[in-house]
Amino acid sequence: xxxxxxxxxxxxxxxxxxxxxxxxxxxxxxxxxxxxxxxxxxxxxxxxxxxxxxxxxxxxxxxxxxxxxxxxxxxxxxxxxxxxxxxxxxxxxxxxxxxxxxxxxxxxxxxxxxxxxxxxxxxxxxxxxxxxxxxxxxxxxxxxxxxxxxxxxxxxxxxxxxxxxxx
Numbered sequence: 479x480x481x482x483x484x485x486x487x488x489x490x491x492x493x494x495x496x497x498x499x500x501x502x503x504x505x506x507x508x509x510x511x512x513x514x515x516x517x518x519x520x521x522x523x524x525x526x527x528x529x530x531x532x533x534x535x536x537x538x539x540x541x542x543x544x545x546x547x548x549x550x551x552x553x554x555x556x557x558x559x560x561x562x563x564x565x566x567x568x569x570x571x572x573x574x575x576x577x578x579x580x581x582x583x584x585x586x587x588x589x590x591x592x593x594x595x596x597x598x599x600x601x602x603x604x605x606x607x608x609x610x611x612x613x614x615x616x617x618x619x620x621x622x623x624x625x626x627x628x629x630x631x632x633x634x635x636x637x638x639x640x641x642x643x644x645x
Contacts, residue, residue, distance in 0.1 A: 479570075480618050481577065482508060482548065483523040484563035484610070486585055487531040488596050489554060498528035499560065501599040502585070505610040507618065526550055527562035534560045540575055551575060555582035557591055573620040577613070584609055 485504035493500045504524065508516040526545050530552045534541070537556040542549050548564045551574040555561065561578035588606050596602065616622070 479566050479568045479620055480507065480510065481563050481565045481569065481574070481614060482506060482510075483520065483527070484561065484578070484581060484614055485524065485527050485531075486581065486602075486606075486610075487528065487560040487562070488593050489531075489534065489558040489560045491596070493528075493599055494597075496528065496599070498532040500596050500601065501528065502559070502593075502596055502602045503600065503606045503610050504603075505607070505614045507614055522546060523548075523550075523564045527552075527564065531560040531562050542571060542574075549574070551578060553578035553582065555579070555586070557582070557586050558593060559585060570620050573617070577617040581610070581613055584613065 483504070483506040486502040487499040488502055489499065491500040501524075506520050506523070508519060511519055527550060530541070530543055530550055534552055534554045537554050537558070539554040540552070542551050544567070547567070549567055549569070549571070550562060550564050551571065552560065552562045553575055559582045561582050563574060563578055565574050585602070585606055588609055589602055
């Protein structure tokens, strides 16, 4: 279970020369893929996340789309930021949306919510890249990132230990 890619887009914008909204920042963790696959997979995830972000219209909207064996989760923050991430199918959906919500909150806090200056892709990479990468790394293990998931995993382990037959 892991998050492979995440990106933030400016809702209602049009990126020059691209079919979709302006990319504010993105981060990826593709070390589990083969070296020669990484670039192609990153480009595919960027393309599809931009297309899914383009269709996001309502603040608070959450949606998940299966694409190429991964789930792309999309969240629209009330501040006009569209967050998208690609995760394994086993990655808990609730944790993925928690990650996207946290990503939007941190982005708005770091940048002051000043999206008016974002007219081209990567406009906030320098201001937010380190925080984005840190969050992506933190959410690789859902049990560590989310308290409810951790409690459920501990409960499952306890159930297994309690139910072992006596030998």
